[in-house]
Amino acid sequence: MNKYFLIAVFSLCFFASNAQNPNDEVLFTVENDPVYVSEFIRVFNKNIDLVKDESQKDVDEYLKLFINYKLKLKEAEALGLDKKPSYLNELSSYKSQLASNYLTDSKVTDELIEEAYKRMTTEVDASHILIRLDDNPTPEDTLQAYNKLLKLRDRVMQEGFETVKKDIHNGKTVYAEDLGYFSAFKMVYNFETAAYNTPVGEVSMPFKTRFGYHIVWVKDKRESRGERTVAHIMISNQKKDRPHDKPESRINDIYLKLQQGEDFEALAKQFSEDQSSASKGGMLAPFTGGQLSSVEFENQAFALEHVGDISKPFETEYGWHIIKLYGKKPVASFEDMKAELEEKVKRDSRSQLINESLLNNLKQQYQVSDATPDLSYFESILNDNYFIGKWVLPTDFKAQEPLIKIQEKQIVYEDFGQYLVKNQRRQMPKMSIKTLVVNSYHAFLENELLQYKKERLEVENQDYANIVEEYRDGLLLFDLMETEIWNAAKKDSVGLQTYYNKHKDNYFWNQRVDAVVASSAKKTTIKKVQKLLQKNQTPEQIKAALNSESEIDVIFTSGIMDAQHQSLPADFKFKTGVSDIYKFNEGYIVANVKEVLPKETKSFEEAKGAVISDFQNHKEANWILSLEEKYQVNVNQDVLESVKKQLNK
Known part of the structure; x- marks a missing residue:
């Protein structure tokens, strides 16, 4: 089994439910910790279409994976990985980032449609750095990518994009690319939003798409070319x-x-x-x-x-x-595209933070009055020093006076006073003190409502709570697997060599030919080539004889080729010498096979990547066996039979 299979399959849904139904049955226990039927059924149904291995769609096989996942989490907690400061900090950072996706209005609005059209008529010229992830990345992958991109962002700002690009781009796992110009709906929405929201000349913070983690450097914006x-x-x-x-x-x-x-x-x-x-x-x-x-x-x-x-x-x-x-x-007019855009927006994950509808909903939800409270005290203590960034709270400031309540949370003068101090600037446009106080209060209330919503998201939104729990577990798994399996296997040079020696028959090159292939649209030409090849003429001599500056009749392709090579027809016979003529791709080919290379075993160095992967899988399988011995697992067979009947309907 691929070493990333279990995490990839369960990364989005193997987690404990925050709100347990008292009537829910226990499917199995790990060291007396219960795992409930509802959780197993939820993850099975959610993942069933993602699983490519048909055997894993069997309930019993799937249950084995689920139990293994829970065993690993139990081991991670036993090792104290859930207490590490780096783990706690990353989880807090992710929760804050994730919450922004839930602070939106769910209704499709004209503002979103107009935004989409505006983006379609404007192209952004950008470069980005991508840490490549699978279509369904694990929390562990995102942790590593996010931290790495924070460091790369600092380097881009200090050293310049081109310098960093030359240093890190490998075209496999890390991409540093100049993207040119693009507009709406051509990038995934997270990437599009980051690019359009990043000012020209600046670098975004790291953000996630289905391809991985990115940072984007915006170079220019222009009218769309269609x-x-x-x-x-x-x-x-x-x-x-x-x-x-x-x-x-x-x-x-x-x-x-x-x-x-x-x-x-x-x-x-x-x-x-x-x-x-x-x-x-x-x-x-x-x-x-x-x-x-x-x-x-x-x-x-x-x-x-x-x-x-x-x-x-x-x-x-x-x-x-x-x-x-x-x-x-070309880009059509707004009126011509409006209906299409509305459909696209409905299908898209587009959303906007802190819009008027969201704030109104939050006020209603948390019983916050639309009426502005008495702010005369703040009007009396503010002065023109605020507009040059030198205002301070008075020494006799009434810090504990109540200002407003957000549900059960009491906001006091101290909260608003500190907000005013923090948000003053050295150069601010002059306005009346009353206007300044009222505007500041509304901005302050907006921040407080959003913060309160963030604090309550795990209680109020089950989807958010589930994803947070997923990350809690995923980050633990990453630390555990990296320490116990991945790094350990890579560093075990003796073990790798021993594993290769025992399994070298699994690593081989298929049969290939060392050949020169001539291609032409004309059968008469390829017949001439065949005769010239039989006379041991070189490709250069043949091209000189048959091609001219104004007309090319034959093109040669040479090298080591297997049966799937694009220059060879499916029925090509692997034998030395000049081949028969084959009709192929609306033209004709003939080949001069210098040597037929037999199927042969790869050397350790040639097979090393595959050997490491297989050796890691081998170590993981043995490790799982040790965890099964360490932690007692009890499956409720009667409940399992009931689950099977439900899932196999």
């Missing part, structure tokens, strides 16, 4: 097994074939090295500015004026490209 739909042919600049031609030369050959009238989609299928789009004739999903990671690619696409236009070859950080324009779509 949407484009294109296809492309790409020749990678990263391939090292291309001895016969350079990427630029190869893309220029393809461009000549396009100018000769050959079909763009057919050439993309034959030669494009973008594996995700080659089989679709190079077609990409529609995009707006900044949705793609390559600014150069975006600029080239938007430079094409007419549908059907084809760009000249150009280079990006990924390789050489040719683009064909299939569609262009």
Whole structure:
């Protein structure tokens, strides 16, 4: 089992319910701590569609995972991990961050629709740093990513984005990218909001999306350029097994074939090295500015004026490209888009903090009057020093005088007085003292209402309480797994080597060929190539004989290839020598196979990544067995049978 499987599956829902139904039955106990039926059924139903392994959809198998999860939590508490200051601080920070998502009005408003349209007509030019996480990240992953990004944010502000980018980007787990321009609904909402709310020239605080944790540096904002739909042919600049031609030369050959009238989609299928789009004739999903990671690619696409236009070859950080324009779509008027936007907003997680409707609801919920209390005392003690940031509370300040009540919480003069002191500025616009006091009071009350709501969220909102509990457990699991399994396995060089020696038959290369493959749209040309290859002519000699500056008839691809390589048809026969001619991708190929490489065992270094993963799984399985011996688990079989009947209906 993958070492992250259990945490990934249960990260969003393995937690104890805060409000226990007295009639709820106990499904099992761990050291006499009860786990209830309602919790198990809830997590089973919530996760059943996420589980890819069909065996885990079986109630008994799922129960094993659930029990293992509870055993790990019991061990984490026994080790005192829930008392660590770092754990407590991170949990507090996350609760504060999470609460902001619940301080919103649930109704779809015109303000949200107008905001969405405004964003669609304005593009943000930004760069970001992403700590990559799975689609359903664990709390442990977010903890590590969040802390790392706080440090990277400080570095960006001190050293500059480009310096940090060169140092940290690995294209796998950490991305530091220039995004170009983008607008509404093209990024996930959390990312979009952070970008639009961050002033030009500034760096956001870390924030989370389904891809991981980000910080965003906003460079510019401009009017939207609309949407484009294109296809492309790409020749990678990263391939090292291309001895016969350079990427630029190869893309220029393809461009000549396009100018000769050959079909763009057919050439993309034959030669494009973008594996995700080659089989679709190079077609990409529609995009707006900044949705793609390559600014150069975006600029080239938007430079094409007419549908059907084809760009000249150009280079990006990924390789050489040719683009064909299939569609262009400007931003429509607000009236034309209003109905569509309303539907999008209803489906989207968009929300706004501290809007008028939310505040009114909070006042009603907590019995706070709309009437402004008597503030004459504060009017009497304030003076013009406030507008230059030098005002202080008088020595005889009536600190304990009651001001207003929020449900059962009494707000006193001291609370408002300290708010006034904290929020004065050295340069403030002059206004009447009365206006200053009233405006300050409303802002103060707003803050107090939101803070009171935050303090009561775990009592009032079960969803919030559940997620907080999830993070409590998740953070504990991360510390536990990192110490007991992940780091321990990586550092155990002797154990890794021993495990590899015992299981080396599991790590192997499939059968491959070292070959040169010639491709042409014309069967007559490929027949000539076949004869020349049989005469031991090199690809360079063949290209010189069959191609010209104005016409490219044959293109070669060479290197080590397995059966899934894009240059080889599915029925290609793996044997040395010049092959038969195959019809493939609306053209023809012939190959000169220099050597057939048999299936062979990988060396320890070649297999190390997989060995570490498998060894960690091995250690975890043995560790779970030790926890089962350490902590007594009792399953109520009668209750379990009842649960099975309910879930298997």
